[in-house]
Amino acid sequence: MSQGTVREEVDVLVVGAGLAGLHTATRLADAGHAVLLAERRPALTGAVRTTGILVRKTLDDFALPPGCLGPPIRRVVLYPPGLRRPVTLVSDRDEYRVGDMGPLYAAAARTAQAAGVRLALGTRYAGRADGVSLLVGPGGPARVRARSVVGADGARSRVARDLGLDRNRHLLVGAEEVFAVPDRGLPPAFHCVLDPSLAPGYLAWVVDDGRHAHVGVAGYAERFPGGLRRTLARFAATAPGLAGVPRPAEVERRGGPIPVGGLLRRIGCADGLLVGDAAGAVSPLTAGGLDPCLRLSDLAAEVLDEALRTGRPGALAAYDGAALRAAFRGRLALRRGLAQVRTPAVAAAAFALLRTPPGRAAARRVLFGDRSFPGARPAPAAARPAPAGARLS
Numbered sequence: 380m381s382q383g384t385v386r387e388e389v390d391v392l393v394v395g396a397g398l399a400g401l402h403t404a405t406r407l408a409d410a411g412h413a414v415l416l417a418e419r420r421p422a423l424t425g426a427v428r429t430t431g432i433l434v435r436k437t438l439d440d441f442a443l444p445p446g447c448l449g450p451p452i453r454r455v456v457l458y459p460p461g462l463r464r465p466v467t468l469v470s471d472r473d474e475y476r477v478g479d480m481g482p483l484y485a486a487a488a489r490t491a492q493a494a495g496v497r498l499a500l501g502t503r504y505a506g507r508a509d510g511v512s513l514l515v516g517p518g519g520p521a522r523v524r525a526r527s528v529v530g531a532d533g534a535r536s537r538v539a540r541d542l543g544l545d546r547n548r549h550l551l552v553g554a555e556e557v558f559a560v561p562d563r564g565l566p567p568a569f570h571c572v573l574d575p576s577l578a579p580g581y582l583a584w585v586v587d588d589g590r591h592a593h594v595g596v597a598g599y600a601e602r603f604p605g606g607l608r609r610t611l612a613r614f615a616a617t618a619p620g621l622a623g624v625p626r627p628a629e630v631e632r633r634g635g636p637i638p639v640g641g642l643l644r645r646i647g648c649a650d651g652l653l654v655g656d657a658a659g660a661v662s663p664l665t666a667g668g669l670d671p672c673l674r675l676s677d678l679a680a681e682v683l684d685e686a687l688r689t690g691r692p693g694a695l696a697a698y699d700g701a702a703l704r705a706a707f708r709g710r711l712a713l714r715r716g717l718a719q720v721r722t723p724a725v726a727a728a729a730f731a732l733l734r735t736p737p738g739r740a741a742a743r744r745v746l747f748g749d750r751s752f753p754g755a756r757p758a759p760a761a762a763r764p765a766p767a768g769a770r771l772s
């Protein structure tokens with residue numbers, strides 16, 4: 380990093396304007412701190428990485444803009460290799476909605492700016508030396524001194540590396556195609572295929588909410604036969620639930636790494652902290668990260684607010700990944716189990732369990748359960764104030 384004069388001083392520099400960065404920045408600005416949010420993408424509506432499936436708990440607890448949400452989904456169809464004799468599970472509640480992520484990020488950015496966050500788009504965090512961060516934006520390089528840096532820069536976080544915090548090592552990769560579908564009068568559905576020849580260690584999926592179809596595969600990068608893109612093309616050609624639906628020549632493509640090793644242990648230090656994918660805040664089993672990133676961001680903002688206000692060095696101790704991680708043990712064990720399903724024959728045998736009443740009950744608990752990101756509040760929860768304005772709109 381070049382030596383120059385410090386151009387700017389802020390309370391908090393947040394790196395990355397995904398859901399985690401936007402939410403953390405808003406909460407900190409709401410609490411009265413001067414926040415700069417640097418995002419390397421020139422526009423938040425482009426280069427979306429996620430399918431955007433939001434679970435019921437998120438929809439219940441966070442006020443997401445209704446205009447950015449697809450129709451509710453209650454039906455999940457699980458398929459073995461070969462797609463024969465699927466198991467259909469239907470909830471009596473609305474379980475999922477697919478976020479229209481571009482507009483949703485844009486709405487969250489407006490909320491952040493209204494709270495006082497200064498959003499620098501097209502601005503890349505490029506490193507740190509002597510407590511000063513280097514940002515490279517449309518106007519050239521800028522050196523920023525912040526009392527705290529928040530790494531919300533995704534699964535391969537550079538901030539984590541620069542702050543000497545833990546980094547994600549256990550990753551899946553995912554890719555999907557998104558396109559508009561005609562309304563065929565069918566109930567919105569989430570189709571999941573358990574077949575390691577399509578999705579080694581995870582799932583292939585079709586989410587069809589009657590407006591858009593998301594057709595995707597994810598798994599361990601080194602295990603994709605012929606590569607991720609080719610496997611996605613193979614799956615897309617026979618994707619369940621879309622018979623008779625023409626696939627347009629132009630589709631939106633999304634994808635990226637998904638950390639599934641559980642919450643990292645060291646996610647905070649005197650110079651800053653990590654949130655969202657950067658902190659490994661993703662369910663190791665379902666690979667869902669949107670609910671965890673919002674909840675961990677609430678905790679991060681709360682802890683950081685106290686640290687900044689009081690200057691108490693111990694305040695950040697409440698942001699302890701190792702302690703929070705304990706609640707992931709069961710899901711980490713199931714992740715290890717899923718990783719062992721290496722052939723279609725083993726997947727078919729495992730799938731037979733899903734056809735039994737206990738198997739269906741277990742699947743319902745995972746897919747329709749009330750659990751969400753565990754314990755993402757400092758203990759004892761009752762002794763602390765409720766999070767202020769957990770909102771995105």
Ligand SMILES: Cc1cc2nc3c(=O)[nH]c(=O)nc-3n(C[C@H](O)[C@H](O)[C@H](O)COP(=O)(O)OP(=O)(O)OC[C@H]3O[C@@H](n4cnc5c(N)ncnc54)[C@H](O)[C@@H]3O)c2cc1C
Nearest residue numbers: 395397398399419429430431432504533553655656668669
């Ligand atoms: C294919 C796929 C599908 C998924 N589907 C779902 C789903 O349906 N439901 C669900 O709950 N989870 C899903 N996930 C996981 C979920 O998307 C993530 O856990 C969540 O989006 C993480 O949000 P985040 O803000 O931490 O990170 P991100 O959304 O990755 O945001 C990080 C931001 O940091 C920016 N950035 C990175 N480096 C720098 C830098 N040096 N300087 C400035 N900016 C930088 C990036 O441009 C990006 O905008 C999916 C993931 C993938 C890959």
